[in-house]
Amino acid sequence: MVTMNDVARLAGVSKMTVSNVVNNRAGVSDPVRRRVLEAIRQSGYRVNLSARTLKSGRTGIIGLAVPEIRSPYFGHLAAHVIDEAAQRGFHVAIEQTGAAAAGEIEAIAHSHTLHFDGLILSAVELDRADPRLAGTGYPIVMLGEQDFGGRFDHVAMPNEEGTKAATAHLIDQGCRRIAIVTGSALKGVNVVTRRYQGYLAALAERGLEPDPALLFTIDKLTMEAGRAAAHRLAGPGREVDGVVAVTDTVAQGVLRGLADRGLRVPGDIRVVGFDDIPEAEFMVPSLSTVAPDHRWMAEKAVELLTGRMSAPGRETGEYTAPFELRIRESST
Amino acid sequence: MVTMNDVARLAGVSKMTVSNVVNNRAGVSDPVRRRVLEAIRQSGYRVNLSARTLKSGRTGIIGLAVPEIRSPYFGHLAAHVIDEAAQRGFHVAIEQTGAAAAGEIEAIAHSHTLHFDGLILSAVELDRADPRLAGTGYPIVMLGEQDFGGRFDHVAMPNEEGTKAATAHLIDQGCRRIAIVTGSALKGVNVVTRRYQGYLAALAERGLEPDPALLFTIDKLTMEAGRAAAHRLAGPGREVDGVVAVTDTVAQGVLRGLADRGLRVPGDIRVVGFDDIPEAEFMVPSLSTVAPDHRWMAEKAVELLTGRMSAPGRETGEYTAPFELRIRESST
DNA sequence: TTGTAAGCGTTATCAG
DNA sequence: CTGATAACGCTTACAA
Numbered sequence: 001m002v003t004m005n006d007v008a009r010l011a012g013v014s015k016m017t018v019s020n021v022v023n024n025r026a027g028v029s030d031p032v033r034r035r036v037l038e039a040i041r042q043s044g045y046r047v048n049l050s051a052r053t054l055k056s057g058r059t060g061i062i063g064l065a066v067p068e069i070r071s072p073y074f075g076h077l078a079a080h081v082i083d084e085a086a087q088r089g090f091h092v093a094i095e096q097t098g099a100a101a102a103g104e105i106e107a108i109a110h111s112h113t114l115h116f117d118g119l120i121l122s123a124v125e126l127d128r129a130d131p132r133l134a135g136t137g138y139p140i141v142m143l144g145e146q147d148f149g150g151r152f153d154h155v156a157m158p159n160e161e162g163t164k165a166a167t168a169h170l171i172d173q174g175c176r177r178i179a180i181v182t183g184s185a186l187k188g189v190n191v192v193t194r195r196y197q198g199y200l201a202a203l204a205e206r207g208l209e210p211d212p213a214l215l216f217t218i219d220k221l222t223m224e225a226g227r228a229a230a231h232r233l234a235g236p237g238r239e240v241d242g243v244v245a246v247t248d249t250v251a252q253g254v255l256r257g258l259a260d261r262g263l264r265v266p267g268d269i270r271v272v273g274f275d276d277i278p279e280a281e282f283m284v285p286s287l288s289t290v291a292p293d294h295r296w297m298a299e300k301a302v303e304l305l306t307g308r309m310s311a312p313g314r315e316t317g318e319y320t321a322p323f324e325l326r327i328r329e330s331s332t
Numbered sequence: 333m334v335t336m337n338d339v340a341r342l343a344g345v346s347k348m349t350v351s352n353v354v355n356n357r358a359g360v361s362d363p364v365r366r367r368v369l370e371a372i373r374q375s376g377y378r379v380n381l382s383a384r385t386l387k388s389g390r391t392g393i394i395g396l397a398v399p400e401i402r403s404p405y406f407g408h409l410a411a412h413v414i415d416e417a418a419q420r421g422f423h424v425a426i427e428q429t430g431a432a433a434a435g436e437i438e439a440i441a442h443s444h445t446l447h448f449d450g451l452i453l454s455a456v457e458l459d460r461a462d463p464r465l466a467g468t469g470y471p472i473v474m475l476g477e478q479d480f481g482g483r484f485d486h487v488a489m490p491n492e493e494g495t496k497a498a499t500a501h502l503i504d505q506g507c508r509r510i511a512i513v514t515g516s517a518l519k520g521v522n523v524v525t526r527r528y529q530g531y532l533a534a535l536a537e538r539g540l541e542p543d544p545a546l547l548f549t550i551d552k553l554t555m556e557a558g559r560a561a562a563h564r565l566a567g568p569g570r571e572v573d574g575v576v577a578v579t580d581t582v583a584q585g586v587l588r589g590l591a592d593r594g595l596r597v598p599g600d601i602r603v604v605g606f607d608d609i610p611e612a613e614f615m616v617p618s619l620s621t622v623a624p625d626h627r628w629m630a631e632k633a634v635e636l637l638t639g640r641m642s643a644p645g646r647e648t649g650e651y652t653a654p655f656e657l658r659i660r661e662s663s664t
Numbered sequence: 665t666t667g668t669a670a671g672c673g674t675t676a677t678c679a680g
Numbered sequence: 681c682t683g684a685t686a687a688c689g690c691t692t693a694c695a696a
Contacts, residue, residue: 001389001689003689003690013667015668016666019690019691023691027665027666032666048386048447048689049445050382050385050447050688051689051690053382054380054671054672054688054691056690056691059382070408070411070610072404075406079428082401114381115382223613256614256618259616278402279584281555282585284591284616335672346683348676348683349681351674352675352681352682379674380674382673383672383675384674384675385674385688387673387674387675388674388675666696667694668693668695670692671692674687675688676685677685678685679682679685680683
């Protein structure tokens with residue numbers, strides 16, 4: 001491996017001068033600078049980040065923990081975070097939590113152990129009351145899902161408002177028996193409960209009675225589970241004319257499950273999702289959905305994290321992404 | 333920050349003994365080991381990876397460069413690579429190349445600069461003849477797409493065989509005017525040309541004449557482009573009864589585009605894709621596709637890369653993933 | 665403007 | 681079995 005010493009010898013200067021050139025510091029004469037740069041080019045020298053890190057105590061790496069990178073929503077989000085971090089000179093190492101509290105705790109420990117400069121955690125199961133969350137002052141930004149009650153910087157989804165708008169839209173389209181397909185964790189404050197609240201709020205506002213028979217819970221927020229829920233929902237004697245799916249991925253499963261049963265969307269049943277994944281526009285029928293501003297979220301999360309790195313004691317903030325309701329075929 | 337020294341002082345032993353305990357090395361008496369472990373627990377000590385890296389010269393990080401992490405295919409692949417690397421004690425840092433040769437070259441340089449232990453590169457544009465590819469002995473494994481003629485370890489897709497099987501399947505279903513929707517880079521040896529060859533081979537084997545009017549090229553392998561191609565393809569006087577799409581993502585666009593034009597799949601036109609992304613099963617209609625063994629590919633890539641790290645001089649190998657043809661609604 | 669010395673936290677080596 | 685010492689490549693502080 002080519003080191004600074006090698007370059008220094010080649011250029012006939014000291015290690016320190018090479019360091020100064022590499023870091024664009026003032027106080028190096030032009031001829032010397034040129035000689036050093038030439039030596040660097042010739043030798044193919046590259047700074048050793050580990051060595052630099054050892055001195056500075058920073059790795060330049062941000063951890064990003066998501067349930068599953070393969071899911072379109074998190075892939076999409078990750079892409080934005082990577083871009084945004086790159087702009088601020090950080091690299092992103094991705095961790096998969098498997099959508100389980102244990103995985104989420106582990107991601108924190110891991111990020112810590114690897115001395116990442118901070119962690120953006122998209123937690124979906126971890127509870128604000130989890131004892132393993134003992135605050136260590138390590139920079140963590142919670143992204144999008146659970147609510148941790150002011151304990152961490154938090155970039156939230158417009159869970160309640162968005163679902164309320166989507167549900168109201170279905171009502172406006174004439175739906176009267178609107179099912180919701182959502183996760184089974186209906187306690188606590190999390191993405192599932194918040195969106196459920198939004199659904200209830202829209203019903204209440206429009207004077208519709210919530211019907212327990214219209215609540216379809218699933219264990220995992222996957223396409224498979226959405227499909228299975230649609231099968232249950234399309235069973236005899238339900239008379240459902242609208243479906244609010246907790247995520248677009250679930251909605252995609254619902255669309256598929258309704259097709260399995262020969263039900264037409266939007267003819268027989270209208271469907272809305274949440275997230276606006278890139279695929280939503282290309283589904284058949286195209287999916288109406290709540291579109292939070294993903295880029296905004298990624299920017300905010302990275303901004304908060306870098307802010308916290310430099311000012312660890314700062315008060316935590318809570319930010320909710322703006323959203324639009326994108327109306328497509330599935331609800332019109 | 334808690335260091336080994338702190339732990340050593342706390343346990344009343346030397347730094348070296350702590351190191352031995354941390355690394356599970358033999359030659360530490362049980363009582364001392366216990367004392368040290370207790371001191372580690374109390375102090376919250378974590379090894380400093382940078383320091384270890386500085387000594388060992390290895391970072392424990394593998395770079396993974398893909399065109400776009402948000403695309404389902406690459407997200408899926410990345411998930412497998414991350415899992416497989418984790419099993420071998422490596423972390424994965426993801427780089428996005430934007431599906432451009434410049435981005436791919438940059439990913440190599442970047443991986444180098446950051447002293448990642450190696451790079452898995454899913455190149456789609458970089459040419460085997462690119463002068464910037466001057467061999468430096470840095471461990472690189474090419475994944476899935478371009479063919480680099482023995483210059484690198486290469487885990488290839490079954491491009492030709494897979495597309496041939498898919499096309500033959502359409503013919504067996506009675507299709508006679510089979511269009512192909514593929515990229516515009518029809519020169520050189522790459523994913524587009526290889527799959528086109530497979531398409532031609534199937535036609536030849538079944539005695540069908542290739543018709544230039546049935547070749548629809550697109551600039552980027554996206555859903556949008558697939559949709560636009562479907563619109564062209566469904567124009568007046570084409571009489572197309574089958575479509576081979578170069579990837580599932582493109583196929584999803586094609587399905588959407590055909591729906592736009594009121595054509596029914598498989599009633600009017602049959603469609604097959606390539607990749608078997610998780611969404612394929614949930615499209616409406618569900619998509620018939622070539623399913624390469626993604627896990628196998630990820631395993632092989634990581635295995636080759638770690639192999640090359642320990643034996644840099646070894647001959648390069650070329651491996652092609654096994655595949656299955658998954659027949660679903662879109663072609664039956 | 666350039667160079668020298670010390671040390672970041674860890675581990676390999678070798679002595680006790 | 682345990683410990684002292686010297687690196688790994690770089691940067692900070694200071695001296696020339």
